[in-house]
Amino acid sequence: MECACTKQKSDLSLLAPVLAEYASVRGSLITILQKAQEIYGWLPVDVIYHIAEQTGTTPARVLGVATFYTQFRFQPVGKYLIMLCDGTACHVNGSAAIAAALREYLHVENGGTTADGLFSLSIVACLGCCSLSPVMMVNEDTYGSLTPQSALAIMKDIQAKEAAQA
Amino acid sequence: MRIAVGQGSCGIAAGAAKVCAALQEQLPPNVKLGTVGCIGMCWLEPIVDIYDDDNTLLHRLVRVRPEDAARILKWTQDGEDFNIMDLIIGKDDAQFLTQQTRIALRNCGLIDPESIESALAAGGYSAVGRILSADSGMTPEEVIECIKVSGLAGRGGAGFPTWFKWNAARQSPGNEKYLICNADEGDPGAFMDRAVIESDPHTLIEGMLIGAYAIGAQEAIVYVRAEYPLAIRRLEHAIEEARAAGYIGKNIMGSDFSCEFRIKAGAGAFVCGEETALIESLQGQRGMPRLKPPFPAEAGYWNQPSNINNVETFANVAWIINNGGEAFAAMGTADSKGTKVFALTGKIRRGGLVEIPMGMTLRQVIFDIGGGIRDGKAFKAVQMGGPSGGCIPAELLDTVIDYKKLAATGAIMGSGGMVVMDADTCMVSMAKFFLDFTAKESCGKCVHCRIGTKRLQEILTRIVEGNGRAGDIELLEELCLAVRDGALCGLGQTAPNPVLSTLRYFRDEFEAHIRDKQCPAHSCTALLRYGIDADTCRGCTLCAKKCPVSAISGTAKNAHRIDPDICVRCGACYAVCKFGAVRKL
Numbered sequence: 001m002e003c004a005c006t007k008q009k010s011d012l013s014l015l016a017p018v019l020a021e022y023a024s025v026r027g028s029l030i031t032i033l034q035k036a037q038e039i040y041g042w043l044p045v046d047v048i049y050h051i052a053e054q055t056g057t058t059p060a061r062v063l064g065v066a067t068f069y070t071q072f073r074f075q076p077v078g079k080y081l082i083m084l085c086d087g088t089a090c091h092v093n094g095s096a097a098i099a100a101a102l103r104e105y106l107h108v109e110n111g112g113t114t115a116d117g118l119f120s121l122s123i124v125a126c127l128g129c130c131s132l133s134p135v136m137m138v139n140e141d142t143y144g145s146l147t148p149q150s151a152l153a154i155m156k157d158i159q160a161k162e163a164a165q166a
Numbered sequence: 167m168r169i170a171v172g173q174g175s176c177g178i179a180a181g182a183a184k185v186c187a188a189l190q191e192q193l194p195p196n197v198k199l200g201t202v203g204c205i206g207m208c209w210l211e212p213i214v215d216i217y218d219d220d221n222t223l224l225h226r227l228v229r230v231r232p233e234d235a236a237r238i239l240k241w242t243q244d245g246e247d248f249n250i251m252d253l254i255i256g257k258d259d260a261q262f263l264t265q266q267t268r269i270a271l272r273n274c275g276l277i278d279p280e281s282i283e284s285a286l287a288a289g290g291y292s293a294v295g296r297i298l299s300a301d302s303g304m305t306p307e308e309v310i311e312c313i314k315v316s317g318l319a320g321r322g323g324a325g326f327p328t329w330f331k332w333n334a335a336r337q338s339p340g341n342e343k344y345l346i347c348n349a350d351e352g353d354p355g356a357f358m359d360r361a362v363i364e365s366d367p368h369t370l371i372e373g374m375l376i377g378a379y380a381i382g383a384q385e386a387i388v389y390v391r392a393e394y395p396l397a398i399r400r401l402e403h404a405i406e407e408a409r410a411a412g413y414i415g416k417n418i419m420g421s422d423f424s425c426e427f428r429i430k431a432g433a434g435a436f437v438c439g440e441e442t443a444l445i446e447s448l449q450g451q452r453g454m455p456r457l458k459p460p461f462p463a464e465a466g467y468w469n470q471p472s473n474i475n476n477v478e479t480f481a482n483v484a485w486i487i488n489n490g491g492e493a494f495a496a497m498g499t500a501d502s503k504g505t506k507v508f509a510l511t512g513k514i515r516r517g518g519l520v521e522i523p524m525g526m527t528l529r530q531v532i533f534d535i536g537g538g539i540r541d542g543k544a545f546k547a548v549q550m551g552g553p554s555g556g557c558i559p560a561e562l563l564d565t566v567i568d569y570k571k572l573a574a575t576g577a578i579m580g581s582g583g584m585v586v587m588d589a590d591t592c593m594v595s596m597a598k599f600f601l602d603f604t605a606k607e608s609c610g611k612c613v614h615c616r617i618g619t620k621r622l623q624e625i626l627t628r629i630v631e632g633n634g635r636a637g638d639i640e641l642l643e644e645l646c647l648a649v650r651d652g653a654l655c656g657l658g659q660t661a662p663n664p665v666l667s668t669l670r671y672f673r674d675e676f677e678a679h680i681r682d683k684q685c686p687a688h689s690c691t692a693l694l695r696y697g698i699d700a701d702t703c704r705g706c707t708l709c710a711k712k713c714p715v716s717a718i719s720g721t722a723k724n725a726h727r728i729d730p731d732i733c734v735r736c737g738a739c740y741a742v743c744k745f746g747a748v749r750k751l
């Protein structure tokens with residue numbers, strides 16, 4: 001059986017400037033992983049092997065650190081990453097209903113990506129906008145005081161925008 | 167004249183950037199437009215302040231929309247209040263601020279967070295100037311003494327005396343020392359640290375500089391959540407400005423004191439709020455707590471003496487140096503000095519950032535400042551301290567805010583999250599919510615925490631799903647004590663608190679779920695039944711049309727009926743009934 005790390009073919013040269021800056025600075029593994037995720041959108045397995053090799057450590061250790069933190073993803077994400085807040089304030093103000101509406105409308109579970117690759121749904125801990133609860137972020141934009149209807153309207157707006165571009 | 171638009175993360179989410187753009191488009195030449203941070207009146211966002219040339223606030227406009235830009239700008243020319251009357255903040259709402267005492271938040275919402283001139287005009291870096299002054303400066307020992315007199319305690323939650331930590335780090339042998347700011351605000355429901363960094367980053371930098379001087383550190387590091395991109399951007403910018411102005415780097419303000427700054431973005435792990443886990447994370451490792459001792463003051467970052475304080479703690483420091491420790495200690499109670507910032511959220515009318523002197527009661531904060539519960543409903547409980555804290559019920563609303571008094575209720579001061587709940591909130595479900603969180607965030611190092619939180623979560627899940635068993639409450643209690651005693655760090659030791667405190671005050675709700683298969687708050691779906699009140703029902707047929715599973719029968723103008731065997735409890739009928747005839751049973 002072929003190893004998964006040889007099947008994945010990421011462009012490792014993109015990571016060269018990051019490694020040049022940080023590979024020899026002690027304690028920089030998390031920073032390198034963050035920069036790698038900025039470049040690739042997620043952490044492909046060959047990238048993890050490459051980072052291990054270049055920083056003089058084992059893939060197991062790199063993966064051990066990466067899987068510890070919720071920020072790191074091991075699957076590609078959709079064009080729009082929906083981060084739905086389930087902090088205390090959002091929870092009390094009905095984030096569960098928003099989650100249910102999004103799951104049903106997008107046919108996707110928490111952590112999954114829609115078949116068309118447009119949306120990924122991630123239910124996250126507090127985004128720190130509690131006064132606007134319930135809140136979600138779609139990529140860099142924050143939307144507050146959501147209802148199931150308004151959350152779906154935002155999805156439909158994005159879909160319409162994408163359809164117009166296509 | 168000057169117009170300032172409040173643009174913290176939540177202000178921007180509420181539309182402040184669009185308002186700012188609309189104002190910019192039509193801006194008359196005699197009016198300046200600027201950005202300020204968050205004033206903390208979140209329920210009124212977007213907020214626009216109008217100042218005259220002497221910096222006197224003329225009007226505070228609230229809930230401003232981009233289409234209001236034209237009439238606001240017209241006002242700057244003709245001063246005719248009539249046209250903007252509906253935007254001017256109401257007297258009731260304005261009281262939110264007048265009842266507060268702001269030290270940590272003193273500049274938030276008033277200065278431009280992206281301009282060091284704005285910070286300097288508000289007195290920024292004057293405390294650093296004072297301690298480094300060649301003829302009348304303060305020694306590190308004098309700084310520590312001043313903080314000791316002030317009684318400042320760690321605002322991140324534990325409430326440990328700040329001077330003690332500083333002194334321990336100062337006394338530790340070694341020349342390489344580190345000062346670290348914990349801005350990994352992971353408590354769900356707390357956002358004061360984000361607000362301080364986004365609104366007044368120079369106050370944080372100044373507080374950290376004073377701390378670094380006191381302990382003898384040459385490097386200061388801010389460990390901030392990656393989920394706060396705006397805070398990171400503004401802090402990076404502020405550090406650059408401070409470096410250019412000579413407040414960061416070698417021989418600060420011509421003294422012998424040198425200090426470098428850098429930011430490290432966290433990667434999302436609640437346990438990294440624990441100081442030894444934070445250090446592991448800073449070193450590029452999994453954020454798992456270390457055994458203490460040795461404490462970070464002896465062997466912290468790279469095993470060198472290190473000191474870690476929270477953002478709000480640092481935000482108080484410059485004020486204390488400028489006004490004296492006695493002035494800070496004059497506020498508060500015998501045990502808890504100074505002020506505390508709270509993030510007031512949940513089912514509250516006026517949610518936002520509240521900074522009050524210690525010693526105020528919870529009732530004053532929630533009802534006098536926060537305006538009480540939304541929609542006229544009854545107050546049920548307030549959750550303080552997040553996943554490490556507990557719920558305080560209505561009968562204890564007169565508890566004063568003080569580290570010891572709050573701990574006596576089973577909650578904690580915590581970092582300042584204050585989530586208010588009304589009668590519709592199920593307390594068993596709240597306990598489950600927090601255990602879901604801690605079970606997920608447990609780092610896995612200690613067996614009791616790793617497996618104990620999981621088992622607690624399972625028991626709570628079966629209770630809210632209507633499958634609770636006799637003896638479950640006793641089992642919860644036994645497990646809670648085992649987790650508390652068997653965990654190494656604060657996360658594990660305090661993880662049972664949300665369960666223990668809800669059991670203490672709302673035991674009857676647990677019993678109702680287990681014994682009667684009822685959720686008194688009508689919140690747990692599995693235990694919920696819908697019924698139609700025959701006397702109130704007008705037979706409009708709307709509910710029957712909306713029911714996705716055809717569980718509702720009845721003819722027009724006659725009372726309808728729900729078949730409980732078919733009903734899936736989606737609540738569609740409840741939402742759609744105009745007469746309030748559909749009831750939660």
